Amino acid sequence: MDISVIIPVFNEEKSLSILYDRLIDVVTSFTQDYEFIFVNDGSKDASLSVIKELSTKNQSVKYIDFSRNFGHQFAVFAGLENAQGDAIIIIDADLQDPPELIRELYAKWKNGYDVVYAQREERKGESWHKLFTAKLFYKLINKLSDTAIPLDTGDFRIISKKIKDIIISMPERNKFLRGQIAWTGFNQTSVLYNRDVRYAGKTSYSYSKMFAFAFDGVASFSNIPLRLATYLGFLVSFISFLVILYTLYQKYARHNVVQGWSSLMVSILFVGGVQLICLGIIGEYLGRIMDNVKNRPLYIVKETNIYQQKN
Numbered sequence: 387m388d389i390s391v392i393i394p395v396f397n398e399e400k401s402l403s404i405l406y407d408r409l410i411d412v413v414t415s416f417t418q419d420y421e422f423i424f425v426n427d428g429s430k431d432a433s434l435s436v437i438k439e440l441s442t443k444n445q446s447v448k449y450i451d452f453s454r455n456f457g458h459q460f461a462v463f464a465g466l467e468n469a470q471g472d473a474i475i476i477i478d479a480d481l482q483d484p485p486e487l488i489r490e491l492y493a494k495w496k497n498g499y500d501v502v503y504a505q506r507e508e509r510k511g512e513s514w515h516k517l518f519t520a521k522l523f524y525k526l527i528n529k530l531s532d533t534a535i536p537l538d539t540g541d542f543r544i545i546s547k548k549i550k551d552i553i554i555s556m557p558e559r560n561k562f563l564r565g566q567i568a569w570t571g572f573n574q575t576s577v578l579y580n581r582d583v584r585y586a587g588k589t590s591y592s593y594s595k596m597f598a599f600a601f602d603g604v605a606s607f608s609n610i611p612l613r614l615a616t617y618l619g620f621l622v623s624f625i626s627f628l629v630i631l632y633t634l635y636q637k638y639a640r641h642n643v644v645q646g647w648s649s650l651m652v653s654i655l656f657v658g659g660v661q662l663i664c665l666g667i668i669g670e671y672l673g674r675i676m677d678n679v680k681n682r683p684l685y686i687v688k689e690t691n692i693y694q695q696k697n
């Protein structure tokens with residue numbers, strides 16, 4: 387099979403048929419040997435029936451229906467695990483990623499690149515705080531991590547089968563696919579595009595989801611926050627030591643015993659606060675170790691029309 391297109395879907399009933407038409411136009415212009423894998427991530431609307439409808443019209447439309455909402459990264463991952471193509475395309479269902487760009491992604495992939503990611507030049511209709519936090523996040527993660535994670539990219543990209551095989555063999559549970567793909571190496575390049583506004587509905591990435599995603603990204607690509615906790619601990623201990631010397635000096639050399647209540651409170655609170663921060667950071671990592679050790683399945687499939695063996 388030439389091409390697999392993976393489409394994670396969460397409440398996208400309005401955009402699905404237009405997405406399908408635009409995808410068909412683009413993909414059939416260079417191959418007839420393709421598959422579309424729609425992963426329905428616990429949508430509450432009619433998304434699944436729209437997808438099933440498409441699959442009865444077209445044998446190449448496959449679907450995986452999750453038993454509940456497991457999250458965007460797991461939906462993409464399930465698609466990767468079932469993809470048969472030599473090249474795999476990941477695209478959002480909300481038409482923010484223009485399907486027509488696949489032509490350029492495919493052309494570059496044909497020219498020998500293993501990963502061609504779509505890089506946003508402009509993002510229409512997104513709030514300034516989303517743009518700002520996104521920018522900040524990619525700057526931060528690149529400062530903290532040795533893996534260069536491309537700025538202004540989402541998961542919209544084409545990857546070779548060999549990259550897919552590596553990604554699905556990576557057992558970590560806190561999936562940050564764009565980082566994991568960057569980490570694999572090989573020949574990677576980008577294509578610039580303008581990100582469209584959502585066709586319908588609204589983003590399902592709330593700030594709390596984005597924050598959790600950002601923390602997954604940082605924690606799986608950098609141990610610096612963990613080290614920061616240690617540095618902070620040393621710094622505070624050093625300051626405390628100076629303050630202790632100063633207190634002793636006041637008491638024994640100058641016989642000037644301080645009332646001291648307020649300074650005591652301040653320092654106790656300060657040290658307490660720092661300890662909590664450090665514990666919090668350690669906790670974040672421990673939580674992730676827990677997740678990995680639990681070894682639960684990443685997602686649960688309720689229904690699918692894909693019956694061939696996983697490769």
Ligand code: UDP
Pocket residue numbers: 393394395396397398427455456457458461477478479480482588589590591
């Ligand atoms: N999505 C998903 N599961 C989720 C949230 C989102 O499968 O829990 C899908 C969604 O249908 C869309 C893509 O992931 O195809 C990107 O989501 P969204 O547009 O909400 O994110 P944004 O573009 O705002 O970052």
Ligand code: MG
Pocket residue numbers: 478480482584589
């Ligand atoms: Mg979107």
